[in-house]
Every structure is written in structure tokens, then in C-alpha cells.
Amino acid sequence: MIYLISFSIYSLLILIAGKGGLKKTETVEDFFVGGKSMKLMPSIFTFTATWFSVASMVGFTGAVYYSGYEVLLMSVVGWFFGAGLLVIIVDPLRKYDLITIPEYFHKRYGSRKLQVFGGLTVIFCYIMYIIIQITGFGIVVSKLLDINYTMSIFMVYLFIIYTTYGGFFSVVKTDTLNIIITILGVIITAYLTISRFDSISQINIMASSMDFGDSKNILEFNASISVIVTTSIAWGLGLAVNPQYLTRISSTNSSLTAKKMISYSVFILAFMYLLLALTGMGGRVLAPELNNIVPVDEIYSHLINDTIYSKLSGMILIGIAAAAISTINSQLLILSSGFMIDIIPAIYKKPIRQDRVLNYSRLVIVVAATVSLALSFTPPSSLLTYGSIIWSIFSITFFIPIYGGSIWKKANKYGAGASIVAGLVVMFYWLQKQGFFNSSYSIHPVIPSFIAALVFFILFTFIGELYENKA
């Protein structure tokens, strides 16, 4: 009953917020990057909301429950390292006045082919990533509302189409609402967990005494240092070139706003991850039996529905919904821009009227959401591992050309192209060797792929230069 009432209230709030965002959109630039006019506060809200996904909330807490604090090193530290790289790229990126990130390949390297490739990468990765988000949402909501999984993922489908329809302004408006609800959800979860202990120290002392098979001690490294470091770097590199963050750099009204947006958001996120880590640790003590009976992604829902259930649990439910919706709508919008701005102009050479671009973009959003919904009926085994593979594709394909092109004047399209191909080949070889969804590796596949991409980038930049001089 509580969940249904909370869900209804949330639906009403989203309807109101989404309606407000519909009105401002006039141009394609408005639709995809809010007319590049975003001020600091909305930018922080949308950046944080996009970052903090259902995978963060549910997957991260579950991972901490199982593996202890080393998860912070493997994921959060890497993400924040990526945020540091984002601050560095603000000025070079804004110089190119981008609507989509693959546009960088065209504007920096003069290559339409690379732009189209970038667009395709964005579409593929985001479809996959949206599936993760929908699945995460479906698992939690079906558990909490005690309804069918299919029905719960259909609910998120309705929300994401509605909140993305109005474009970037709509996404920002609903993100503002979503992040507030998400933060409240995280705080309430942490409060309900921590309040059952005398102190935070008590949580740590009690949690460290729990014997969880592989995860013996929450304060010790269960995984090898190489795994922790390379996984962390892989997350960081992926985050530093993830279009959902780079687009938000483009959408701000100035470089300073973009830098402040990243910096302030990191503080908010650090606070939220800390609370979730404590929730995971508390859950480990309060419900150790979950270790053997539920998968990692369902730990969170079990905790809030059984272990720490209260009248406030409804707020936590909509916090999860908000985290999922705020990430998915941003990704859907970028996916649509990848198709309409990066791919279509290369195929259909004639200029398309602005109002038609907007309508087609909305159509792409509906189609992509429907495809993702259809693919979500069979959910992947583990959200975080799956997410890591997708992010790896971004780190391999986008990182070297974007950061390399920004700091090295000589960089050319030959180097950029070769780095993408080499990186992908090495990564797929590595993944195939270890098993695609096998999370037990000694070195994250991104590391050798990244090195190969870097070598080929430098090598082919020189070869390309020689070739052009000869021509």
C-alpha cells in the first residue's frame, strides 16, 4: 500500500516536472543540449542524476554487502578519477561547440566516417546500458510492489519516454526532481540501517567478523591489487569519455560552470556513495542470510523490504525509480542525437528541416526505448560486470582520439581510426580469452586494449602524416 501511494505521488510529480520542460525547446540544439545555456544549479542536478544510476544504488550497495570496502576502490575511486579527467577536457571540448560527442571526430579530425562510427557506438552502448537500467529497476520494483517483472519494466518505459520527449530541458527538470528524491531515498536507507546500530564503528566491527566465503574481511583486499587497480582505471577511463557526461559539459553556459558542475557533483556523489557503503555494511550484519539466497543485485531490495522496512520505504522505492529514470532518459536523448546528428546527415545528404529533426528525434527515442524494453525481458546476470564491459567500449574507442586530439596538435584521423580498431580488436580478443561475462580476471581487458590503442594512435598519426605529405 505504501509503495503504491508513493509510486502514485512520484508519477504525479514527474508529470508536472516533465510538462514544465516541454515548453522551452525550439531548436535542435535546445533539444539535445538545452541551447548550451544551462546554469550551475540545474547542471549539477542533471549531472549528478545522470551519474547516479540504479546500478550505482542497487549494484554498488549489493557489491559492498558481499565484498566490503574494496568495492569503493574498484569503482568509486575510478569514477572520481574519471571526473578529474572530465575537468581537464572541459576547455578543449567546449572549443568545438559540440551538440554530440561523435561530432568531435568530424570537427577535430575532419572525418565523417569516424563520426558515424561514434554515433553507432553511442547507440549500441546506450541500448545495452539502458537494458541494464531497466532490468535493475524491474528487479527492484517487482520485488517491492510484489508484481510481475514485465509489468514493472513497462512502468519505467512510460516514464522514460515521457521525460525524454521534451528534450534536454525536460530531462533537466525531471532530473532535478529525481536527484532530490534519490538523495532522500539514499539518506533514508542509510538512516534506517545505521539507526539499528549504536555507532558506525559498531557496523564495521560487526561486519568484519562476518565470514562470507570469498569475502572474508571487509577491511582487507579480497581481490588482487592488479584487479582492483585495473578495474578502477577501466571505470575511470570509461567515465571520462562517456557522452552522457561530456554532453553536459557542452550544455553549460560557460567553461567555469562546467568545471564547477563536475566538482560540486563529485562532493554530492561522494556523500551518497558513503551512505550506500554503510547501508551495504549494515545489511551484511543485519541480514547475513541473504548472502546465500539472493543475487548481488537483489540484496538492496531485500534489505529495504524486509530487514529495514518502515513507513518510509515507499520513499526508497521511488528513489530507485528516480535513479533509473534520470539516467535512462539522458542516455536515450544522447542515443537519439547519435542517430539524428551523427548518422543521418552522413546518409541523407540534404538538409532536414529543424521541426522534422525534432520529430524524428522523438521517434528515435520511442523506438530505442521500445527496443531496450524488449531486450530487457531477459535480464543480464550481473549489472556491474555488464556495465563495466560497456564502459570499456567507450574507454577504448573514445578516450585516445578525444584526449589525444585535444593535447596533441599533430593527431590526425589516421591515428584516431587506428587506435579505435586496435583497441577494439585487443579488447575482444582479451574478453574472448577470459569469457565475455566472466568477472574473474587478473588485469581488466581495458588496460591492454588501451595500451594498444595508444600505440596505434601515435604510430598511425605519423604514418598518416607521411602519407598526406607524399600525396
Place this chain on the structure above:
Amino acid sequence: MKIKLDIENKILFPLLVLVIMPIIALGITSYYSAYQMLSERQVIHMDEMMENIKVIYEQNEGSLQGISIDEDIYEISILLGMEFSPGEGGRGHVVTDDQIISYGKTQGNEYIVLKYDKNIFSRELFYFQKNSILIAIVSMLAAAQIIIVLAFNISKPIKKLTKTCKEIEEGRYITFEKSHRNDELGLLANSFNKMMNTINTKTEKIEYLRDINEKIIEDAPIALFLIDGSNQMYKHNKIGEDFMSLDLVEKKTSRSLEEFIKTVDENDVYVFEDSDGNDLYLDMARTVIPNFGTIVSIYDITKRKEMESKMDHMNKLSSLGNIAASLAHEIRNPLSGIRAGMQVLHKRYGGDESSEEIYDTLIGEVDRLNYLINDILNYSKPGKPMKLKCNYKEVLESSFDLYKDSMASMNVKLEIDDNAEMVMGYCDPNQLKQIFINIVTNALNAMDKDEKKLKVSFSNSKGTDGNKYIKIVFTDNGRGIKKEDMDKIFDPFFTSYKKGVGLGLSVVSKLVSENNGKIAIKSIHGKGTDVKLRFEVTEDE
């Protein structure tokens, strides 16, 4: 939060009510029907239970032992008749808001009462209908989203049109984007666009005409005042502004210019006085413009009036000159006779010193009269100049011969500054001599200082017409001419000397002109005068 009832919300809210209310009504009806059905079933079930309980109770001789019921759900009790009075009949049931009560009367006049809390099946009902409620919520959500998007899409072009109209009203925006819609709104937008284009074209024309009219009014050579229907000054042009700044007062009525303009009804010339006491003659004309007011035009004819006055004066002088010439002609012959007679009498009766002086004075006076007559004749009817090749310098020197004695007696220092190489030209030597004599006479008469100086300089120059000229400048250090007299010095009979007749410079001006020369005079009162003459010269042969 105040909800703005714009077109979007006017479409949105009724549609939301129309779509959501039936869903809610359906949900409530469905829930209520299920509730009623469950309630009725429960009553029947409890009545059956009561029948069984009563039988067992009677068999157990008034004991509830052996009766098996779910105590979490039902509450059973035995009540005396005074404690429980359900009404007629030995058995039955009562349904209240929160309970279903089934009862049966025992043989011992007691009541067996079985109670059931309705909240129990309310919760069960909610659990069973959870999916239906969720579907209803999701349906409402989907319907609301579709309606919001629909209302937005319908109202967007209307809002855009309204916004554009508002901008046009504020004068910020005067073009429309072409609409690509094929529906009525598209047609409306495109019709509006065409209408705006027509308005723009006409507005441009009107603005052009307005600008032209404003320019004509502003740049008109006369003062224009526009008076509106309420007799208020609406506008005036720059010349009008100049008039207003003079603080003019009409001399007859003593009214200010602004007041006078508002009331003037007759086109005429009116005399105004400015703040310095100068008279201004203003020709005023009033034109009535229907549906607006009047235009009053003012043309300053003060200068014309002065010219007319001057012409009158000149005409009078001309007549006077003619009379003087006739008189001079008539006087000259007898005067020659008088002079000849004087000379004869001098020879015959002169001899002693006093007689000599008398005769010399008489003859001198006759000569002076003769000069005067010559001047009058030269001014009124100068002889046609004989154009002979002459040397300007020699003519000047011969003129100075006549003044040698008088200049010596006056102690005048003569300085000749000769820079001219070309001194030959065509002129009438006698007239030229007359010119020089008159200029030198004036210079000598003006000398009132102890140190008297007269400088004559010659130089050559080339004119803009390509001809070569000799420039002769007489510079004296006499008393000079007053500034206010400067424009009258060439007038005949104008003189600043008590003894003068005022013909000297008039004759000079006339003779210079007859000999194709030019004259210019500059003077500083109290310091001296420069007389500049210019004549064309030719190469020496």
C-alpha cells in the same frame, strides 16, 4: 502555486478529467462491487456457520466447547437477551460499517453472536486487486502523458502565434516563420505571414512618406508651426524653433509669437520686436487642415523690407543726382565766366597785397566750386572712358605732383613700395587720375595725428581667371571709418566731414568700375584705412 489557465491547460485539464475520471470511477465501482459481493458472501457464510454452531451448542447443552472457528478472524460470544436485542426473529445478521454480525437465539433465550471485522476482507480485497489498481494507475499515467503531450502539441503553434503577435505589438518582431503544418493552424500562420508582409510593405511606404514629410517640414526655408485641433502647438520645424528662441512680441497687440500664431486669422505681414529691440517683418499665412488643425507658415521678410527701403533711398538719391547734374551744368558756364572776369579784374585792379589776396581767394573758391561741379558731373554722367594704354605708376606719380605742396605743408610722409613689374594697362588716364586724386584727398583729410603717413604699394597678381593684375594699395594712418559707416561709404552725399559733399568715394567707385577695376576698403576706426584697387595689366611691348 497558481495554475495559469492558458490554452494548453484549457485543453489539458478537461481531457485529463474526461480520461482519468472514468478510470477512477471504474476502479471505485469495481472495488465497491467486489467489496459488496465479498460482504454478501461473508454474510451467507456466517449464517451457515451460525446454523452449525447453534446445533453444536444445543447438543453440548449450552457450551461452546467443541466449536472450531478461526479466532484470528471471528469473535464468538453468548449474550443474554437484555444484552443483545437484534429485533424480531430467532436468528439473522446485522451488517454495520465495520462488522458483520450473525446471531442465533438458543432455547435458553440466549444469543450466540458471531462477529467478523470487515477490515480483514478489505485488506484481502486490496491484495487480490493490487494488479488491477496498478494497471489503473499505469493507465492513468499513460493517458495523462499522452494528453499532456497532445495538449502541448496542439497549443504550441497557437502560443507561438500569440507570442509573435505580442512581439509585433511591442514592435520587436515583424516577420513570421513559414509554417510547414498542413492543418488549419498552418494555414492561419501562413495567412498571417502574408498579411504581415503586406502590412510591412505598406508600413515601409508610410514610414518613407512620413520621413519625407518630416524632412520637408524640417528643412523648409520658412518657419512652420502645426497647431492641433485643441489649439495646442503640435510641432514646429527648426526655423520655427529659431523664431521661438528670439522671444518675439507682436508690436500692435504685444502678444508673444506663440500666442499670436495660435490666434492669427488673417494672412498678412506683421511686425514683431525681438528682445534687442530690432523690428522683424514676418509674413504669416494660415492653412486649415481638416481633421487635424492648422499650419501657420512664417516667412521673415525683414531683409526684403530693408532692401526696398534702400531702393527707395537710392531712387531718391538718383533723382537728387540728376537735379544736381542739371544744376552743375547750368552753374559751370557762368562760373567760367566769373573766373575769367575775376582774372581780368585782377590784372586790371590788382597790385596791392590785400587785393591780391582777395582775388586769389575768390579765384580759389571758384575753382573749388568747379571741382565740386566736376565731381557731381562725373558721378551722375561720367564720360565714357577712353581706353588708352597707360602706365598706372606714371599716372599716380602725376597725381601726386598736384599734392606736393600741400603734403609738404601738412608734413605727410609719403612712402612708395614698388613691387610691380607689370604696370601697363588700358585705361582712361584722366579718370584714373581723378580716382587717385579723390583717394589721396580723402586720406589727407583723414589725417589727424602728429605723425602723418601715407603708403602706396604696387604689386602684381594672377587672378582665378588667369589674367594678370596690378594691385595698388593706399594705406594711411588717419582716423579711419566707423564700423557702422562702412556699408554707406560708397553712397553719394554720404560724408563724415562737415565740409564734404560726399561724392568722392561714390565717384571713385563708379570710375573704377568704368575702367574694369575693383575696389575694396578696409578700415579700423582710429587707426587708419586701406584702399585696394585692382586693374588688369598687359605685357610691356
